[in-house]
Amino acid sequence: MAAPERVFTKRPQIMIKREWINAWLLLMPALLLLFGFTHLPAVQTVLDSFWSTPRGQRPAVFLGLDNYERMLSDAVFIKAMINNAIYAAITIPASIALALSMALFVSRKILGQGLLRMAYFTPTVLPLIAVANIWLFFYLPGFGLFDQIRGLFGLSPVNWVGQPSTALYAITAVTVWNQAGFFMIFFLAALQTIPQSLREAAALEGASSWVFFWRVTWPLIMPTTLFVSVNATINAFRMVDHVFVMTQGGPNNASILLLYYIYDQGFRFWDTSYAATLTVVMVVILAVVGIGQFFLLDRRVHYR
Amino acid sequence: MSGIQISDLSKQWGTVSAVHQVSFEVEPGTLTVLLGPSGCGKSTTLRLIAGLDEVSSGTIRISGRDVTNASPADHGVAMVFQSYALFPHLSVKENIIFGLRVRRVDAAERERRLKRASDILNLGELLDRTPNQLSGGQQQRVALGRAIVAEAPVCLMDEPLSNLDAKLRASMRVEIRALQQRLGLTMVYVTHDQVEAMTMADKIVVMNQGRIEQIATPRELYGRPATTFCARFIGTPPMNLIPARRVHGYERSPDGCLIGVRPEDIAVGTEGVEAVVEGVEYLGADELVAARIGDARVIVRQPARSQTPEGTIRLVWPQTAAHLFGPDGRRLD
Incomplete structure (x- = not known):
């Protein structure tokens, strides 16, 4: 009983992996655009608000509130x-x-x-x-x-x-x-x-x-x-x-x-x-x- | 006195005539049914009585008062719509007393009428629900309740049962009729269903193409139809119409005259009019024999226990069961 079971369980695992790769590939373009142009700038904005504006030689300094x-x-x-x-x-x-x-x-x-x-x-x-x-x-x-x-x-x-x-x-x-x-x-x-x-x-x-x-x-x-x-x-x-x-x-x-x-x-x-x-x-x-x-x-x- | 008198009522939509020179009277405390196929002008007539559409010509008197050009509210009528027209955002209670609030009836009187209506219609447990939590039959009851609390002398119904299933329709039919008689309402009821008309009405007004074909009690209408339209419209299967010249005793009647005989009045016999059997429909207790007399199709209803006829047969009926119609479709005797 044990031997055939192993044969049956391996196949679906490979299948699942492939499905995941496909899913990620399909989602990638939208995810990249969404993160790149919406989420990342939003987070960056919140972070920027705690720092000073970098000018010329002077890099940004953490200012808190x-x-x-x-x-x-x-x-x-x-x-x-x-x-x-x-x-x-x-x-x-x-x-x-x-x-x-x-x-x-x-x-x-x-x-x-x-x-x-x-x-x-x-x-x-x-x-x-x-x-x-x-x-x-x-x-x-x-x-x-x-x-x-x-x-x-x-x-x-x-x-x-x-x-x-x-x-x-x-x-x-x-x-x-x-x-x-x-x-x-x-x-x-x-x-x-x-x-x-x-x-x-x-x-x-x-x-x-x-x-x-x-x-x-x-x-x-x-x-x-x-x-x-x-x-x-x-x-x-x-x-x-x-x-x-x-x-x-x-x-x-x-x-x-x-x-x-x-x-x-x-x-x-x-x-x-x-x-x-x-x-x-x-x-x-x-x-x-x-x-x-x-x-x-x-x-x-x-x-x- | 809360009857309705309609005289020479007409309604035109542009050049189309929806209702043409209609006159009839509704006695106080009776139920009159406007019956006809769709598009015959029965609903338009009802809407004119309610004041929802403008009258082109003619007069409408309700309780002896000329209301032809009055506003809907001044017609003194309550109406149950085909779609029930319940306010979806208001509870059953608020729906029923909507009109009383609008008319500023005081709270005690409002409660009294609500109590009475909800007792009559068994709405007690539903009062706090909204219409979308009710079944079709319950919504129908609420619409009736709204008509009852108005305590208007006249109640109009526009195909109120057409959205219900067959079983509920049969019980609501009885219920509405009982309610009308108990409260002594003057009611005008529009339907295209002949069973509703026959079972409920004191008087039936049959309409076709905007005109009245016949005004009669259900028995009269079935027993002595005034036109071939009424003859065919009432009764299932409809009355047979046979060219008069083919029938013994009518050979010399004018061209186009028709003899009408109800399917249940015809029997298969050894003498009489010759007919060819085309098919038999078995219904359990009865069977319908479809036959042909020349070009005219004839249906015979006979007990299913009788021998099923085949080939060429002869059809007989009692002299009193024959209705003679002239070439214009009107009854001759």
């Missing part, structure tokens, strides 16, 4: 954080509200429905850089769209982008305009999954459209709202293209955002370790917000 201490007493960093908080607090609810209103409007049977949907979606197709250029014209002091309209009412021109009190809100408006159309598509899809018979059943009971929206539509599209709000949050920290075109963070850091400040530190002042420190902070904020949103809202979301 010095970079983080410097950050907390950095007025521009605080300014960027406050700006980013305001920017997020406005863009997230505003673009969700706008997207939902647009979706509700074009989900009804109205004349030129297709054209309207396309018009609402167009800003999303444009690159943010191009959008920023269009809006620069809108904001142009004296000649821009807004000042032309103000002119009709005899109001004086305003330098929307160039004065500290309005610069941040000027770029906030651009973001809302740019992303609401994209979010509208998701709301539109969600609204179309709500059966017509629910609306009819509610109508027979005498529910107004207002009641129907808050009692039925809103709870049923909650999963979409959650998805969209997570995306809006990420965008609030990630989309800064228009800051480059419109304000460069100015005037006097009035419109500086966290990611723009990281770029400034990393690629204009070449203080790469400080930029790494700021990056770590940003990723932590995003992770906390994202996870928090998911778990907090998840309890109140009805998934079908």
Whole structure:
């Protein structure tokens, strides 16, 4: 009995080895790219944040938490954080509200429905850089769209982008305009999954459209709202293209955002370790917000 | 008085006429079935009664009140939808009292009506579940519960049983009819299933291509169909239609006249109309003999114990079982 058993057990072992080699070979390209361009830089960033920036003859020195201490007493960093908080607090609810209103409007049977949907979606197709250029014209002091309209009412021109009190809100408006159309598509899809018979059943009971929206539509599209709000949050920290075109963070850091400040530190002042420190902070904020949103809202979301 | 009067009701979708000059009346406390094949306009008629679609012409009166152009809520009707239309995010309880909340009925009254409905429909244990935790039959009950608590004088049902399996359908049929009689509801019930219509209805309105073919009690409809459409639509297998000139005693009737005879009224005999047997279908108690009289196919239902016929046979039926239809398909006597 023993001899034949040995013969049978050896073969499969070789087979298993071969399978493993095949598996690794197949996974290799993706693994290499993923590690090389995502995981390794991420780990490197965290490590860099504990070291000083190497310059010329001077190699990097281990600093521990010095970079983080410097950050907390950095007025521009605080300014960027406050700006980013305001920017997020406005863009997230505003673009969700706008997207939902647009979706509700074009989900009804109205004349030129297709054209309207396309018009609402167009800003999303444009690159943010191009959008920023269009809006620069809108904001142009004296000649821009807004000042032309103000002119009709005899109001004086305003330098929307160039004065500290309005610069941040000027770029906030651009973001809302740019992303609401994209979010509208998701709301539109969600609204179309709500059966017509629910609306009819509610109508027979005498529910107004207002009641129907808050009692039925809103709870049923909650999963979409959650998805969209997570995306809006990420965008609030990630989309800064228009800051480059419109304000460069100015005037006097009035419109500086966290990611723009990281770029400034990393690629204009070449203080790469400080930029790494700021990056770590940003990723932590995003992770906390994202996870928090998911778990907090998840309890109140009805998934079908 | 909570009856419904429909007069000259029409509905056009563009140039297509879905419902054409329909008039009928529903007596208070009775169940009227709108019966017809799909696309005959029965569901459209029901939706017009509910106010969910706009009337093209004609009038609808519910409880003596003209509601033709009123909003759905002002029609004073409750409705059970084919898909049940339950709110998926609300519990059974909230689904049932949805309308009461919307209408701001006070809490004590809400509880009273909920209690009554859940007792009638045995929903007690299900009240805290959501619709996706219920079986089809239970969802059906909840939809009924929502219609009951509205305490509307009129209840409309749009093919409410079509999503249930055959066994459940049979028991729900009995249950709905019992409920309607117990609560004295005025009910309009849409179906394409003749068994549902025959077993439940006080009155059946047969519709075809947007028009009414006949309005009658189930017995009348089966015993004296007004048109060849009704004759063929009610009864399984349907009534046989034989060209009148081939039948002894009708040789001189006008061209295109048809004699209708139910399969169970025909017997194989020694005299009568000559027919050629084409096949026999054995059903247990009965058997269906398919035969041909000239070009017309005829089905004969006879007890399976009788001798199975073959070749050329002769078919007879009592004089009273013959229905004579004119060339336009209308009953002549």
